[in-house]
Amino acid sequence: MKSDKPSRVLLAIAGAIACLTWLLAALLWFRLGGKALGISLFGLGLSLGPGLAVYAVVPTARKQRARRFVLFIGGLSIMAFSLLSAANLDMEGFFTLVFAGTMGAAIGHNLVTVIIGPMVFGRLVCGWGCWRSMVLELLPLGPRPGRRRGAWTFLGFGSLAVTAGIGALSVFMLGHHAGGTPGALRVSSTWWIALCFGVYYAASISLAFALRDQRAFRKYLCPNSAILRVTSRFSLLKMRAKRELCNACGACSQVCPMDIDVAQFAVLDCRVASGDCILCQRCAHACPTGALGLSIRWTTNKIRWCSGRSTDPRGDLWN
Numbered sequence: 001m002k003s004d005k006p007s008r009v010l011l012a013i014a015g016a017i018a019c020l021t022w023l024l025a026a027l028l029w030f031r032l033g034g035k036a037l038g039i040s041l042f043g044l045g046l047s048l049g050p051g052l053a054v055y056a057v058v059p060t061a062r063k064q065r066a067r068r069f070v071l072f073i074g075g076l077s078i079m080a081f082s083l084l085s086a087a088n089l090d091m092e093g094f095f096t097l098v099f100a101g102t103m104g105a106a107i108g109h110n111l112v113t114v115i116i117g118p119m120v121f122g123r124l125v126c127g128w129g130c131w132r133s134m135v136l137e138l139l140p141l142g143p144r145p146g147r148r149r150g151a152w153t154f155l156g157f158g159s160l161a162v163t164a165g166i167g168a169l170s171v172f173m174l175g176h177h178a179g180g181t182p183g184a185l186r187v188s189s190t191w192w193i194a195l196c197f198g199v200y201y202a203a204s205i206s207l208a209f210a211l212r213d214q215r216a217f218r219k220y221l222c223p224n225s226a227i228l229r230v231t232s233r234f235s236l237l238k239m240r241a242k243r244e245l246c247n248a249c250g251a252c253s254q255v256c257p258m259d260i261d262v263a264q265f266a267v268l269d270c271r272v273a274s275g276d277c278i279l280c281q282r283c284a285h286a287c288p289t290g291a292l293g294l295s296i297r298w299t300t301n302k303i304r305w306c307s308g309r310s311t312d313p314r315g316d317l318w319n
Contacts, residue, residue: 010056018049036084043077047129060285067128067280068137074129081105082193090196091160091223095167114224115231122235123228126218127278131197132204136214139205144213147259148220156226163223215257219276229275237296239277239284243269245291252283252292266291 022045029038047070055066082089085105088096091114093106111117113125126133204217218225241252243266252262258276262283265272272283284292 006057011053014049014052014056017052018045021045021049036081039084040077040081043073043080044129047071047073047077063285064280064282068134070128071130071137072134074125075131075134078109078129079131079197082197083190086190086193088193088196090200091163092166092170092196095164096170097167099168099171110224114227118228118232119234119236121237121279122232123276123278124237126225126228127280132200132217132222133215135201136204136208136217139208139214141208141212141214144215144257144259145211148211152220155220156222156229159221160223160226218278219258225276231275232277233273233275236298237279237294239265239272239279239292240295241266241269241272242291243267245289246287247289247291249288251286251288255282255286257282262292271295271297 021041025038025041025045028034028041051066051070051073055063055070058066078089081087087093087105089106089109091110093104094110097104097107117125203221207216207221208214210216213219239262241262246263246266248263248267250263252266253260253264256262257280258274258278260272260274260276262272279294281294284290284294
């Protein structure tokens with residue numbers, strides 16, 4: 001059966017993150033003059049320190065509220081850095097720097113959160129630190145209609161191509177760059193970054209209401225998701241189901257905001273191999289028998305993800 005006992009491991013991780021990030025924030029702000037990054041790191045420490053600690057100790061029924069607090073503060077810390085440093089951290093900012101042949105904040109941010117980092121921690125940022133999702137999860141929408149197929153599956157790649165085109169246009173025709181880069185022709189303004197945030201919010205909120213789905217933008221139009229679906233499939237950190245504990249009630253699949261058939265993975269007694277999983281833990285919290293939880297393990301063969309029984313308990317982080 002499930003237990004509401006606080007996770008000592010998670011509490012230790014939260015404490016370590018808080019100490020490290022706040023120490024770095026103080027060093028950057030007071031010693032090195034990096035105000036924007038210092039403020040952002042302070043927010044990150046608040047999110048993954050006290051915020052994660054609260055998540056670790058509250059009962060299961062309140063864990064999603066605690067996760068949304070972590071998500072909200074984490075999202076705000078990313079927005080704060082972008083606005084204070086006038087740096088576009090999104091994919092169009094990444095492509096702008098790539099075409100300009102220079103380094104900048106957007107390169108590092110996307111390498112960590114979209115390209116290389118998800119091979120280790122999956123789409124953790126989508127569920128726990130995304131500035132779009134922190135607002136989208138508050139929208140008053142009812143039950144989701146389910147995943148749309150067909151052409152909807154490929155819209156994310158079109159969106160990725162559009163962001164690449166914006167980056168090329170910015171560099172080769174407008175002489176812009178993503179901000180925070182020495183020697184560039186023009187530095188992005190705070191108002192321009194705020195406008196980018198507004199466009200993303202308008203698009204994602206409009207799509208959410210049109211499709212009656214809070215996560216519609218992440219599923220269909222987000223340029224990051226087109227990459228994340230590939231990189232996160234190799235993730236070290238994944239949800240895992242235990243068939244011997246599953247009672248086939250289907251509650252996990254019903255609550256998944258990304259419309260993953262989690263119950264199918266439980267029946268096959270394997271890790272949730274979908275590249276859409278955002279590790280939000282809703283499936284684990286909805287499971288009445290505790291059959292779902294996080295596991296840390298390298299899986300290099302797709303067949304081992306989901307083709308029969310995996311009785312090796314190493315790497316499981318629950319019970």
